[in-house]
Every structure is written in C-alpha cells, then in structure tokens.
Amino acid sequence: MIGFLTALVAIVRREAARFVNQRSRFFAALVRPLVWLVIFAAGFRAALGVSIIPPYQTYITYEVYILPGLCGMIQLFNGMQSSLSLVYDQEMGSMRLLLTSPLPRWWLLFCKLMAGVAVSILQVYAFLGIAALYGIQLPWEGYLLVFPALIVTGLMLGALGLLISSTVKQLENFAGVMNFVIFPMFFLSSALYPLWKMAESSELLRDICAWNPFTHAVELIRFSLYVTPNLWALTVVVLCFVVFFGLSLWGYDPARGLMRRKGG
Amino acid sequence: MSEALLLRDVSFRYGAKQALDGVSFAVPRGRFCALLGPNGAGKSTLFSLLTRLLVTREGDIRVAGHDMARAPRAALAKIGVVFQQPTLDLDMTVARNMAYFAALHGISGRAAQAQIDAALERLEMRERAGEKVRNLNGGHRRRMEIARALVHGPELLLLDEPTVGLDTASRLAITEHVHALAGGGLSVLWCTHLVDEIAPEDDVVVLHKGRVLAQKRASELAGGGTLQDAFMEMTGAGQGA
Structure with missing residues (x-):
C-alpha cells in the first residue's frame, strides 16, 4: 500500500512541478477563462438575462452565472491537455517507462489522472481568487465544498482525455480530436447559458445539452459553489468517470489495446 | 539454478503478419546475452513482450522464475529496462x-x-x-x-539497442560498463544488430524473421572466422554493422 502511495505522490509532484515550471502554460490556463469572464460576459450581460434558478436565490449577473462553467472549462482544457501530454509521452517513450512499473496498470493510470486533477484544481482556485478580486464572491463554504466536487469532475474529464489518448495514434491527429471534443462539449452545455434559455431556441439542442456529461460537471461545480446538494449531477459525473476510465483501461490493456494497435 | 530469463515457444502476430514464430532461448544468471538480429528480425516485438507492453497467449516467458502471464508484477519487479528511445x-x-x-x-x-x-x-x-x-x-x-x-535491484537487465545515436567512444564505454555489470553477477539481455558490441565469451541468440537461428557462445558461433561473417552468412548479406 505504501508503494502505491509513493507512486501516486511522485507522479502528482512531477506533473505539478512541470506545470509550475512552464509559466506560459500557467498563464494561458488563467488567461483563457479570464477573457471569457471579463470580455465575453461583459458583452453578453446586456443581451442575456438570467432569471432566478437554483442554486441562486436572487437575480444574478451573467458573470456570476458563467463562473462555474469557466471553472469547468479550465478542467476540460486541462483534461485534454493531460491527454495530449499522454500521447506525447507515448511517442517520446516515457509512457513505456510508466507502464513497465510493477504496480498495477489501473493504479498507474489513475495516478496520472490524479496528477492532472491536482494541476486543474490549482488553476481553478487561482481563477476563483482573481474572480473574487474582480467582484464575484461566493459563500466561503462554497470555496471549501467545491474542492471535492472539482476532484470528481476533474477525474471524469481527465478520464475522457485518457480514453482519447488511448485511441489517438499520433500527436498530429490530436488537434482534430480537440476540435471535435472540447468545443462541442463546452458550447453544448449549461456553461454559457441555462438549459431553459437554450430550449427557447431549440428543444433538441436543450436535450443534447442535458445529455452532455460536461453539463453535469458544470452543474455539480455550480451547486457546490453555492453549498447546495445536486445528487443527480454527482451521480452522472461519477458514472461517466467509471465508464470513461473503464474504457481507457481497456484501451491501455496490452492484450487488446493501444500498444498492439501501434505495433509495439 | 534457474535461468534469469526463459522463453519457450513464444509466438506473436500483428494481424496476419507473423512477427515471432516459436522463439525459445534462455539467459542464464550472471551472463551477458546478445540478442542479435537485423532490422525487422522481431527484436522490438520481443522486447515489448518481455516488458509486457505486449502480451501473447502463445508460449511462456519466465523472469527469475516468475511467469509473465500469471505473475506479471513479480516478473516486472525483477527487470531493469533501457529502451532504445530515451525516456528521461x-x-x-x-x-x-x-x-x-x-x-x-x-x-x-x-x-x-x-x-x-x-x-x-x-x-x-x-x-x-x-x-x-x-x-x-x-x-x-x-x-x-x-x-x-x-x-x-533487478536480476535481469534488458537493453534495446542502447548505443543507437552515440559516438564510438560512448558506445565503447556503455558496452564495457554493461559487460562489467554482467561480470558482477547481473544477467543481461542486450538487443543489437551490431556485432562489434559482442565479446567472444558472450552468449548470442541470433534472431531472424521472427525465428531463433542459433544460441551459442559468440566464439563458437564465429567458428574460425569472424562473428560478422557468421552473422551475415546466417541472415543474408547486407545486414549488420
């Protein structure tokens, strides 16, 4: 058991150190949601009214509405970036080093996921701090309660990235995958607009958004930030994590998946 | 005393392409064994099977007595690996x-x-x-x-063409270091297509088109001539260093 934890700590520390050392990546991760918050949301504030919907107790500004969605966006991009680094690791060989460790493969891949989650949580808290300075403040308990929620949502989005990395053969193919995953997931969700607002323009789009796992990740973050339980969102996120992670393990199984397709 | 590495009838195919066909050989404890084969002989596939990046149902692989199929974690714990591609x-x-x-x-x-x-x-x-x-x-x-x-603290050191891309002095130094490790009791499987990395007292397994053509001492394999000539005769001209 100590050996398992030793590996977990080492993998998380390595990923966190890499992230902190790559300052441009750190700033890019913060600038992206801040541009959405400060510029996009300011423009849309006048155009899009948000009525009182749970978990909010009163009318809110658009900036307040999209804040949880932007937290989710940070984790979505991070999950995909971790996935990108996994594809890179496969090409560069360091994934081989990881997979030849005598620890169980599921644990090693879980450690990789946790490393990505740790980095994404650092980013989210930095973003929430800047948002607070910008005037968007949340209940103090929300800052605490969102922590376990971010672990669960980060794991789900990271597992999705892991799944994608197990199917992508080369780094060059990754840009296309990003376009087909990140943008549809983000725009077809409740991150930018509430589902009832989406239904006003298209019932079908609303239904697609309601099926999107990212919607549930965003709602779990939103409700946690406002200290309100959302068991349905939690259940969907956990189930999606189990499915994505299970399929990833299948993809990385030496008897069936990745390495065999890649021809060793 | 059991072998550090034992392969029995190991086969592997990528779809219709047979990459390894009934490969059997052993690396005794404390020996330097060169897995010698031209490009495309199946060395990399075999290396992936030994490190469990690939698995096969055909044949047995045992590392220090541990079955790679039934006890992969125990087997992997006994192996030290140096991949051809740097992993730093x-x-x-x-x-x-x-x-x-x-x-x-x-x-x-x-x-x-x-x-x-x-x-x-x-x-x-x-x-x-x-x-x-x-x-x-x-x-x-x-x-x-x-x-x-x-x-x-592995019992078996696997190296997949570890001198690729190095200059002559570095190649020589690496080869000497690893021979010294074998001299100290470590078992070594050194995959290569370069015969000048092999000493006369080393064991050699010649792999060609997925099959083992010979397993002998390098000096025996060379006979009265050079190892290079013997290797080229076995595998066809134009291969090797």
Missing part, C-alpha cells in the same frame, strides 16, 4: 529522474536515496546527480538510464 525528463536533475523511477517501483525516502547513490556509483555517474539531464551528453544520458534501471 530533460528538465529534472539526474537524481530527481532516478527518484521518480524509484517511486514507480514503490521505493522512497532513505532506501531510495541509498539505492540511487549505489546505482549511480556503479555507472560512475554519482558526481552528476545534481545536474539537469538536458546538460548531459548522449553517452552520460545513456549511462544514467542504465543506472536508473538498476535502482530497484
């Missing part, structure tokens, strides 16, 4: 790279530090522990990778 984090120091690897084997703290120091010492790399890997030359990076593969 260039922005970390030598010591941090080694510590990361030790942690992947569940070793940390003082035990890890002692084993890292000992492994670096064996490869005469201890004074470079604090240097960033990016600042090391190709030969030193390779030596560091070999030292790293020894951190967890």
Whole structure:
C-alpha cells in the first residue's frame, strides 16, 4: 500500500512541478477563462438575462452565472491537455517507462489522472481568487465544498482525455480530436447559458445539452459553489468517470489495446 | 539454478503478419546475452513482450522464475529496462529522474536515496546527480538510464539497442560498463544488430524473421572466422554493422 502511495505522490509532484515550471502554460490556463469572464460576459450581460434558478436565490449577473462553467472549462482544457501530454509521452517513450512499473496498470493510470486533477484544481482556485478580486464572491463554504466536487469532475474529464489518448495514434491527429471534443462539449452545455434559455431556441439542442456529461460537471461545480446538494449531477459525473476510465483501461490493456494497435 | 530469463515457444502476430514464430532461448544468471538480429528480425516485438507492453497467449516467458502471464508484477519487479528511445525528463536533475523511477517501483525516502547513490556509483555517474539531464551528453544520458534501471535491484537487465545515436567512444564505454555489470553477477539481455558490441565469451541468440537461428557462445558461433561473417552468412548479406 505504501508503494502505491509513493507512486501516486511522485507522479502528482512531477506533473505539478512541470506545470509550475512552464509559466506560459500557467498563464494561458488563467488567461483563457479570464477573457471569457471579463470580455465575453461583459458583452453578453446586456443581451442575456438570467432569471432566478437554483442554486441562486436572487437575480444574478451573467458573470456570476458563467463562473462555474469557466471553472469547468479550465478542467476540460486541462483534461485534454493531460491527454495530449499522454500521447506525447507515448511517442517520446516515457509512457513505456510508466507502464513497465510493477504496480498495477489501473493504479498507474489513475495516478496520472490524479496528477492532472491536482494541476486543474490549482488553476481553478487561482481563477476563483482573481474572480473574487474582480467582484464575484461566493459563500466561503462554497470555496471549501467545491474542492471535492472539482476532484470528481476533474477525474471524469481527465478520464475522457485518457480514453482519447488511448485511441489517438499520433500527436498530429490530436488537434482534430480537440476540435471535435472540447468545443462541442463546452458550447453544448449549461456553461454559457441555462438549459431553459437554450430550449427557447431549440428543444433538441436543450436535450443534447442535458445529455452532455460536461453539463453535469458544470452543474455539480455550480451547486457546490453555492453549498447546495445536486445528487443527480454527482451521480452522472461519477458514472461517466467509471465508464470513461473503464474504457481507457481497456484501451491501455496490452492484450487488446493501444500498444498492439501501434505495433509495439 | 534457474535461468534469469526463459522463453519457450513464444509466438506473436500483428494481424496476419507473423512477427515471432516459436522463439525459445534462455539467459542464464550472471551472463551477458546478445540478442542479435537485423532490422525487422522481431527484436522490438520481443522486447515489448518481455516488458509486457505486449502480451501473447502463445508460449511462456519466465523472469527469475516468475511467469509473465500469471505473475506479471513479480516478473516486472525483477527487470531493469533501457529502451532504445530515451525516456528521461530533460528538465529534472539526474537524481530527481532516478527518484521518480524509484517511486514507480514503490521505493522512497532513505532506501531510495541509498539505492540511487549505489546505482549511480556503479555507472560512475554519482558526481552528476545534481545536474539537469538536458546538460548531459548522449553517452552520460545513456549511462544514467542504465543506472536508473538498476535502482530497484533487478536480476535481469534488458537493453534495446542502447548505443543507437552515440559516438564510438560512448558506445565503447556503455558496452564495457554493461559487460562489467554482467561480470558482477547481473544477467543481461542486450538487443543489437551490431556485432562489434559482442565479446567472444558472450552468449548470442541470433534472431531472424521472427525465428531463433542459433544460441551459442559468440566464439563458437564465429567458428574460425569472424562473428560478422557468421552473422551475415546466417541472415543474408547486407545486414549488420
């Protein structure tokens, strides 16, 4: 058991150190949601009214509405970036080093996921701090309660990235995958607009958004930030994590998946 | 005394293409064994099977008595691996790279530090522990990778064409270091297509088109001539170094 934890700590520390050392990546991760918050949301504030919907107790500004969605966006991009680094690791060989460790493969891949989650949580808290300075403040308990929620949502989005990395053969193919995953997931969700607002323009789009796992990740973050339980969102996120992670393990199984397709 | 590595009738195919066909050979404990084969002989596939990046249902692979199919974790714990492609984090120091690897084997703290120091010492790399890997030359990076593969105290060291891309002096140094490790009791399987890396007293397994053509002492294989000539005669002209 100590050996398992030793590996977990080492993998998380390595990923966190890499992230902190790559300052441009750190700033890019913060600038992206801040541009959405400060510029996009300011423009849309006048155009899009948000009525009182749970978990909010009163009318809110658009900036307040999209804040949880932007937290989710940070984790979505991070999950995909971790996935990108996994594809890179496969090409560069360091994934081989990881997979030849005598620890169980599921644990090693879980450690990789946790490393990505740790980095994404650092980013989210930095973003929430800047948002607070910008005037968007949340209940103090929300800052605490969102922590376990971010672990669960980060794991789900990271597992999705892991799944994608197990199917992508080369780094060059990754840009296309990003376009087909990140943008549809983000725009077809409740991150930018509430589902009832989406239904006003298209019932079908609303239904697609309601099926999107990212919607549930965003709602779990939103409700946690406002200290309100959302068991349905939690259940969907956990189930999606189990499915994505299970399929990833299948993809990385030496008897069936990745390495065999890649021809060793 | 059981073998450090034993393969019995190991076969593997990528779809319709037969990559390995009934491969059987053994690496006795404390021996330097060269797996010699031209490009495309199946060395990389075999290496992937030995490190469990691939698995096969055809044949048995045993590492220090542990069945790779039934007890893969026990078997992997006995193997030190040096891949053909470098697997180093260039922005970390030598010591941090080694510590990361030790942690992947569940070793940390003082035990890890002692084993890292000992492994670096064996490869005469201890004074470079604090240097960033990016600042090391190709030969030193390779030596560091070999030292790293020894951190967890393996019984079998696997090296997949470890001198690729190195200059002559570095190649010679790496080859001598690994022969010295075998002389110290470690079992070594050295995959190569370069006959000049093999000493007359080494064991040689010749792999060609997925089959083992011979397993003998290098001097026996060479007969009265050179190993190069014997190898080319067995596998066809134009191959080898």
